[in-house]
Amino acid sequence: MRYELYATALDDQKSVLMLRRCLQAVCRAAGVRGQALVRMVTVLSEAGQDLLRTPGLSGHLSLAVAAHGIRVEARLDWAEPRSLSPRIAAAAERLLDAVTLAPDGRGVLFAQRTSLAADRPDDAAVACRAALHTVDGVDLEEVLRLQNRNLLAALDESRGQQEELTRLNAELEETNSGVVAMYSELARELEETNSGVVALYAELEDKSRQLRLASESKTRFWANVSHELRSPINSVIALARLLLAPDSQELTAEQRQQVTMISASGTTVLALVEELLDVAKAESGRLDPHHAPVDLRTLHHLLRGTMQGMTREGVRLRVEDPQGESALVTDEVILTRVLRNVLSNALKFTEHGEVSLTLTRERRADEDWYVWTVQDTGVGIPEDQLDKVFEEFYQVRGVHQRGRAGTGLGLPYARRLTALLGGRLALTSRPGHGTRATVELPAVPPAQPAASPPPALPIASLVIVDDDPASLAALRSALHELARHHTEVTDSGQALETIRRVRPDAVLLDLMMPSPDGYALLSALDADPDTRGLPVAVLTSADLAEVDRARLRGRTVLPKSGVGAADLAAALFPGSALGDGGSDSGPDPGPEPGKGVGRP
Incomplete structure (x- = not known):
C-alpha cells in the first residue's frame, strides 16, 4: 500500500530545494531523524541537481x-531514457535502505525505513500531510543555513563516533x-609439555619393547609347555582308554574304577593345559577359524551327551533341538568349545534346578543371526562383577567356590573365541536368581562341500618313527587298521637305514626327537632318490601353530591326540582313494578346555 504525499515538476533549482524541504518535513513526521534524514535528503538533492535539465523531470x-514497517519514498521521473550519475548511484546504494532504477531508464526510487509500525499507516499519512502544510516558500539563505546546521550536526555525530x-x-x-x-x-608451557611428551613417548617406546620381548618369551614358554606337558598327558589318556576298551584284557571292578579315574584326571589336566594354550594363541592372533556348514542338530545332540555327565543330583540339563534348517557357516570346533565352556560354567555353579540351552534365529538389518541362550538357576553373579568375570584368572569370591576347581579362564576364553567368529557373548545375572548367557553369531548361507570317498584300508607296509613308547602304544590300534x-x-x-631296508608304502614321523629330529629326517629322505617319493606325514604333541611348515615341504601335520586311521590315511594320501584330502588342521584336538571339565 502506498500513500502519495507530494508531487512537483522540477524545472529549476528552486523547485529542487522545495522538494528537499518537503522531504525533510515528511521524514521528521515519520520519525526519520539524525544521519538517516541527512542521507535521504542529501541523496535526493544531489540526484535532483544532477537531473535538473532533463526533460519532463518531476519529484514525488x-x-x-511493507512487511517490516513503513518507509519514506522519494521518486524522480523524467521523459527520456537516461542513466543516473554513477557517483550518485553508488552513494545512494551505500547510504540508503533501498534504491531502485526504472527498467526503462526513466526514473529512480529512493527509500528509507522509518520507526513506524505497519499497523496504522493512515495516521502516519495524515501526520506527514500536516507537516507538508507547514513548509514555507524557499529562501536560499535559509536553505543554506539549514544545510550548514545539518552538516555541523553530522560532523558532530561523526566526531563522537x-x-x-x-x-x-x-x-x-x-x-x-x-x-x-x-x-x-x-607457547612456553606448550613447549615444556611437548618436551615432557617426547620423554614420555620415549619411555613408552621402551616399555612397549619390553612388553614385546616379554610376549615373545611367553610365546616360547607356551611352545615348550605344549610339547613337554601335552605329550605325556596324551599318552596317559590314550593308554587309559586302551585299558578300558572292550577288546582289552578284562579288569576287575576296582581296577576299572581306578583306570577311569586316571583317564578323568588326565582329561582334566589336558583341558586346563589346552585352555591356557588356546588363550595364548587367541591373544596372539594365531588361532584361525576354519569355516564350514554346521549341522546344528548334531551339535546339540553331542552337547547333550557330552555335558550330561557333568550334571549333579538335583540338576536337570535341557538342550533343546534346533527348529528349522541350519544355514550357519562357522568353525564348528570353536563354536563347540564356546558352548561347552558356557554350559560347564552354568552346571558348575548350579546346585539345584535346571540348566537349559535354547537356540533362536533372528533377522537383523538384512542378516540372519543365531542366538544361543544358556539359562541356569545357580548362585548368580553380583552386578558389579559381571564385567570382571571376563577378566583372565578372575573368579567371584564366595563359599560357592569351595570344591569347584578352575583357572578363571573359561569365560574370557569363550568371549575371545566368540569374537573370533564375529559374534558376541554377554551375561545377565542376579545373585540367587541364576545367570543368563547369550552367544550370538552371524549366519552366512552355506555352500555344502562335496562328500569325500571313504578311505580304502589297509595299505601294505608302514614305518613309524617315534621315540615315545607311550605314544606308540596309543597309536597301535590306528596303525593296525591303517596297514597290514x-x-x-x-x-x-x-x-x-630301516626305511631303506623295509621300503614301506608310507612313513609317519614324530617331529620332536633327539638328533636327528623330524625336520632332519625329512631333509634326508628328500635328498635320497630311493626315498624321495615316499608319502610322509608328521605327528607332534607340540602346538601346530609353532611348527615350521616351510621345513616340512608341504607335509601334513597331525596332533598325536585322538588321531585315527582315517586321519592318517587322509594325511598320507590326500585326494586319493585312501584319503579325503584332509588339511593340516587334523582331527578334533581332543578335550575342550573349560571350567569344571573333569570327566572322560
Whole structure:
C-alpha cells in the first residue's frame, strides 16, 4: 500500500530545494531523524541537481507500507531514457535502505525505513500531510543555513563516533597486548609439555619393547609347555582308554574304577593345559577359524551327551533341538568349545534346578543371526562383577567356590573365541536368581562341500618313527587298521637305514626327537632318490601353530591326540582313494578346555 504525499515538476533549482524541504518535513513526521534524514535528503538533492535539465523531470514523495514497517519514498521521473550519475548511484546504494532504477531508464526510487509500525499507516499519512502544510516558500539563505546546521550536526555525530572508535581501538590494543602475552606464556608451557611428551613417548617406546620381548618369551614358554606337558598327558589318556576298551584284557571292578579315574584326571589336566594354550594363541592372533556348514542338530545332540555327565543330583540339563534348517557357516570346533565352556560354567555353579540351552534365529538389518541362550538357576553373579568375570584368572569370591576347581579362564576364553567368529557373548545375572548367557553369531548361507570317498584300508607296509613308547602304544590300534604290517623305530638314528631296508608304502614321523629330529629326517629322505617319493606325514604333541611348515615341504601335520586311521590315511594320501584330502588342521584336538571339565 502506498500513500502519495507530494508531487512537483522540477524545472529549476528552486523547485529542487522545495522538494528537499518537503522531504525533510515528511521524514521528521515519520520519525526519520539524525544521519538517516541527512542521507535521504542529501541523496535526493544531489540526484535532483544532477537531473535538473532533463526533460519532463518531476519529484514525488510518498509513504509505503511493507512487511517490516513503513518507509519514506522519494521518486524522480523524467521523459527520456537516461542513466543516473554513477557517483550518485553508488552513494545512494551505500547510504540508503533501498534504491531502485526504472527498467526503462526513466526514473529512480529512493527509500528509507522509518520507526513506524505497519499497523496504522493512515495516521502516519495524515501526520506527514500536516507537516507538508507547514513548509514555507524557499529562501536560499535559509536553505543554506539549514544545510550548514545539518552538516555541523553530522560532523558532530561523526566526531563522537570517531572518539568512540578511538576508545575501542585503545581497548582492542590493550586486549591484544594481553593476548600476545598469554600466547607467549601458552607457547612456553606448550613447549615444556611437548618436551615432557617426547620423554614420555620415549619411555613408552621402551616399555612397549619390553612388553614385546616379554610376549615373545611367553610365546616360547607356551611352545615348550605344549610339547613337554601335552605329550605325556596324551599318552596317559590314550593308554587309559586302551585299558578300558572292550577288546582289552578284562579288569576287575576296582581296577576299572581306578583306570577311569586316571583317564578323568588326565582329561582334566589336558583341558586346563589346552585352555591356557588356546588363550595364548587367541591373544596372539594365531588361532584361525576354519569355516564350514554346521549341522546344528548334531551339535546339540553331542552337547547333550557330552555335558550330561557333568550334571549333579538335583540338576536337570535341557538342550533343546534346533527348529528349522541350519544355514550357519562357522568353525564348528570353536563354536563347540564356546558352548561347552558356557554350559560347564552354568552346571558348575548350579546346585539345584535346571540348566537349559535354547537356540533362536533372528533377522537383523538384512542378516540372519543365531542366538544361543544358556539359562541356569545357580548362585548368580553380583552386578558389579559381571564385567570382571571376563577378566583372565578372575573368579567371584564366595563359599560357592569351595570344591569347584578352575583357572578363571573359561569365560574370557569363550568371549575371545566368540569374537573370533564375529559374534558376541554377554551375561545377565542376579545373585540367587541364576545367570543368563547369550552367544550370538552371524549366519552366512552355506555352500555344502562335496562328500569325500571313504578311505580304502589297509595299505601294505608302514614305518613309524617315534621315540615315545607311550605314544606308540596309543597309536597301535590306528596303525593296525591303517596297514597290514608296520615297523616301529624308536631310535631316530636308525630310521633312514630301516626305511631303506623295509621300503614301506608310507612313513609317519614324530617331529620332536633327539638328533636327528623330524625336520632332519625329512631333509634326508628328500635328498635320497630311493626315498624321495615316499608319502610322509608328521605327528607332534607340540602346538601346530609353532611348527615350521616351510621345513616340512608341504607335509601334513597331525596332533598325536585322538588321531585315527582315517586321519592318517587322509594325511598320507590326500585326494586319493585312501584319503579325503584332509588339511593340516587334523582331527578334533581332543578335550575342550573349560571350567569344571573333569570327566572322560
